[in-house]
Amino acid sequence: MRAEIIAVGTELLLGQIVNTNAQYLAQGCADLGVSVYYQTVVGDNESRLADALQIAKSRADLIICTGGLGPTQDDLTKDALAAFLGQKIVTHQPSMDHIEQVFGSRGIHMVESNRRQALMLEHSDPLTNDAGMAVGIALTQDGTHYILLPGPPKEMKPMFDLYAAPWIASKMSGVHPLFSRMLKFAGIGESTLEHELLDLIHAQTDPTIAPYAKESEVTIRITTRASSQAEADVKLEPLEQEIRSRLGDYIYASVDVPIEQEVIRIMKERKLLLAAAESCTGGLLGHMLTAVPGSSAVFRGGIVCYSxxxxxxxxxxPMSILEGAGAPGAVSAETAGILAEQMRLKADTDYAVAITGVAGPDESEGKPVGLVYLAIACKEGLPVVERLQLSGNRDNIKLRAAKAALYQLWKRLVV
Amino acid sequence: MRAEIIAVGTELLLGQIVNTNAQYLAQGCADLGVSVYYQTVVGDNESRLADALQIAKSRADLIICTGGLGPTQDDLTKDALAAFLGQKIVTHQPSMDHIEQVFGSRGIHMVESNRRQALMLEHSDPLTNDAGMAVGIALTQDGTHYILLPGPPKEMKPMFDLYAAPWIASKMSGVHPLFSRMLKFAGIGESTLEHELLDLIHAQTDPTIAPYAKESEVTIRITTRASSQAEADVKLEPLEQEIRSRLGDYIYASVDVPIEQEVIRIMKERKLLLAAAESCTGGLLGHMLTAVPGSSAVFRGGIVCYSxxxxxxxxxxPMSILEGAGAPGAVSAETAGILAEQMRLKADTDYAVAITGVAGPDESEGKPVGLVYLAIACKEGLPVVERLQLSGNRDNIKLRAAKAALYQLWKRLVV
Structure with missing residues (x-):
């Protein structure tokens, strides 16, 4: 089944709100095994909505609209669909009773327009609204399925999950749902990763392989259709193992978590303590670590040694290392190593991470923008220092340096 | 001018990411006076992208595509547009030089596919990518304008603001341009602010007033169309003065800068030094301050005293303040004051900020989630401590606490 999601609302076209409904419904369709080929956003305008429905009908079997079911004048999705399909508008009496009862129980006068929320198409199934007053609609005409859902996410989500999704599933006999696995990578760029998997990506049919990158992390999703988890596992496992045999050193998780969360999880499990000395990242690493709930069991804190x-x-x-002719300088392996070791001693932790580098926009100490030294100190042996040359603007370099430090730490923990 | 925004990416159709680009571009178009009638999302599929371009061409004068400019096999937006318009693909040599230089400076092998990021259409203007490698494109053919932007928001936003928006504006002769003023507020919530200005918002025609909130800051934008800056100023100035007469204490800037940037600017001008002691924010305040280029002239660093x-x-x-029956505890005015004062002494700065609180998700020391104490120490007198009860999840509370600390510091600096 091919679906199109149409979000109706001028506030979306003006950029006043983000279209989170489209994401929620896209995930819901993927889980059902419905392929979404297009998403559309259109304003509160009946003729343009009719045009959007016409286009969607030409390329989808299932059209899911959100928004425009409320009481106001610009809520016209039901009217537009009724006109488009040549159907009459009728009242759904249980919804009307519910609306009157809501206003009655609150003891306030009901503005007449609220009755519009109980309307449905003559030949349609009502979808109950457990979190609001506007009734939803599901119907099939000329082989195309239509679903109308309210715009507010707190009404839309339960209506989709409880009533629309089962309605869709009932129309899909014989199609298996999708099963996916996520592999989360750190320490490797998207293009290098894809290069290593190019033959698999080119040959993909079932399971499919999809790489994507965000926030300096790369994710690979492998997906198949199957009648059960067990059947899916039989198809997904060999592909996952093949990917692991090539790039396993960079895979830190098989669920969608950031690397800082995985580091905290491992260290908490092993009762290990961590501290961080941050120069060019200015506190970002500490911020990322403390974004993880429960991080206080692992992360004691640190020093933002910006100057x-x-x-x-x-x-x-020593100042003799930091400054003066011939000194290694603040951005050096020597400084990184001392920062990590001293941080670990002062915080009395099992591990300490140190980051020092040039975030830009200008070079520093005659060293180029993006040059970063990372060091990791632990109880045994000398700190291990790594030199990186990162690209991007100031924000990118800070983020990449912090993520690289987390990757180095993760490697130390799991090797 | 009528625009359509097309976001290209299978990850959007699968619901793996939210289409925040569409919102950003919709706002950008609104600011330019361009009406967005439709937004579309299509997958990494050349024929479906061609269909989407065909439909968009029939109903828009300006088509803005985001996504699919990267190095991988499924990045095919440029190829699809070239085929659609019957144009050749050529190399943009400065972008190619840039890409080679980036890999050269990192000393790593460049996968051949990265060269794809330097491609453009034969008859197109390049749009510089200040935050990445893929060059953007702007062109006009048969009366329709096309703009291709990268998908990652960090690359897309600066490319749109700095290069695409001026390019669009240059195509809009005959329409008076929009002139805006921004008023940036801190220390006041969006609903309180809107309440204070409700009569002005209801009566607005020209100039228009638009409040919006993001990242715990509220912005009021007042906008008018005019033939010149001088003509616009005559219309905007009385409205700005009316707003200032009501809420001037909360306005920290009249350009769109975050409050940390304004604090750094003022302190740099006065040659003042700053340090930060962060408990519940975990380094976020330091990260925000060091996101401002040139912050090293002001911010010496700090201590992330998470434990x-x-x-x-x-x-x-003293441990007697931090722990034990009847002790004020880590989240207390006493602790905040000592943290600020000691931080200032140890870093030898003019000012120091301290933040200690309960970010959640669980209460701490029997104190509720969202309770935060801020302290500001300076050379004269005792630290000034403020108690806040913030709402939201862990991320919100960290951000609101850091922004509140910056607002308190700003007030101290300007009063």
């Missing part, structure tokens, strides 16, 4: 003065005073990096 | 151990060891808060 040389604090590198020296709070973390004992 | 009581570090509050005690690095910032000298």
């Amino acid at each position: 040389n003065m604090l590198k020296n005073k709070l973390l004992d990096v | 009581n151990m570090l509050k005690n060891k690095l910032l000298d808060v």
